[in-house]
Amino acid sequence: MTRIAFLGLGHMGLPMAANLVKAGHEVHGYDLVPAAVEAARTVGIPIADSGADAVADAEVVITMFPAGRHVIAAYQDELLAAARPGTLFIESSTIAVDEARTAHRLAVDAGHRNIDAPVSGGVVGAEAGTLAFMVGGSDEDFEAARPLLEVMGRRIVHCGGPGLGQAAKVCNNMILGISQIAVAEAFVLAERLGLEHQAMYDVVSQASGQCWALTTNCPVPGPVPTSPANRDYQPGFAGALMAKDLGLALQAIEQTGTDARMGRLAQQIYAAFADGEGAGRDFSGIITSIRSLP
Incomplete structure (x- = not known):
């Protein structure tokens, strides 16, 4: 003990x-x-x-x-x-x-x-x-x-x-933030093309687009019953925390002079999400912001 x-x-x-x-x-x-x-x-x-x-x-x-x-x-x-x-x-x-x-x-x-x-x-x-x-x-x-x-x-x-655990974490969460945006954008595109959520999930979850942001944190209700999308995007991991973590990634990007354009863009997207409806919602709720765009 x-x-x-x-x-x-x-x-x-x-x-x-x-x-x-x-x-x-x-x-x-x-x-x-x-x-x-x-x-x-x-x-x-x-x-x-x-x-x-x-x-x-x-x-x-x-x-x-x-x-x-x-x-x-x-x-x-x-x-x-x-x-x-x-x-x-x-x-x-x-x-x-x-x-x-x-x-x-x-x-x-x-x-x-x-x-x-x-x-x-x-x-x-x-x-x-x-x-x-x-x-x-x-x-x-x-x-x-x-x-x-x-x-x-x-x-x-x-x-x-010392510090390299945090280095791994900031890199991991940059990947996660980028991939969650990509999955959300793909589902919105699928919706507008007339593809049902379950069909989209059944294809991508067994194809080359498979990732944690899809199979665990699926941003639409239905395909993954335990995902935050099935409880009105209650976190989970809040959008404000993802914005914070991507801010840490941006800080590291700038300190190291790394050409990480997707990381920078993901930070901007989540910062805007956290400043609005996403502060207390799960970060997979970024799909609601994407849907609202023309």
């Missing part, structure tokens, strides 16, 4: 923490949102009075925050000072590569260990314990974290040194 502090108990963090509890670990949580706190208590996770209280006796600290600035501020303001020397910090938020490296440096300078371990798989994967973890950090720290990651995920990949 490992004593774990889990900070950030939202749509992703709570089921991840709950799976750790089910596996027999001692988990203490913290979140600023009252609804998240109440939800955590209903699954048997005790809530600390502060982040510092949560980490004080922990062997491992897992953070799942909205953005890199929250991670760095929490590390600097209270978490690193309150934790016992040598605590392993697992940073599972999706943040910029340079922010992950800053967090790593802060943790190490304070006498702790740190890996970046962002996830893929959405809420469904978090609930089922089938997430993919992309990990950046030392071999030793990766092996120390692996047993806990394997409780929460099915695919655990050590991508290299």
Whole structure:
């Protein structure tokens, strides 16, 4: 049994923490949102009075925050000072590569260990314990974290040194954002050509256009009963989060001077979607914006 502090108990963090509890670990949580706190208590996770209280006796600290600035501020303001020397910090938020490296440096300078371990798989994967973890950090720290990651995920990949888990995540989500737009555009084109959704799905899901954005996150109701399209695009993974992740991709594109025109265009499309109807809808709901275009 490992004593774990889990900070950030939202749509992703709570089921991840709950799976750790089910596996027999001692988990203490913290979140600023009252609804998240109440939800955590209903699954048997005790809530600390502060982040510092949560980490004080922990062997491992897992953070799942909205953005890199929250991670760095929490590390600097209270978490690193309150934790016992040598605590392993697992940073599972999706943040910029340079922010992950800053967090790593802060943790190490304070006498702790740190890996970046962002996830893929959405809420469904978090609930089922089938997430993919992309990990950046030392071999030793990766092996120390692996047993806990394997409780929460099915695919655990050590991508290299500090920040390279986030590098893998930003590249993965750029592919995902682009492919979700492509699938949505293809379904709208099929509609206007008179092709029924099920026929379109039956062909493409077994052809060269097959992809996760189609077979798991199908943007039209019907063909994939578990897709967000069948629950009025309730996330899932919200359009605002995809816009944020593509913003991180754009930042990396510009920093590296990469010619990534599709990535830039996807970022623009999702930024507009998030500024309008897509902020609280699943990112597959981008199809509604595409339909509205002449």
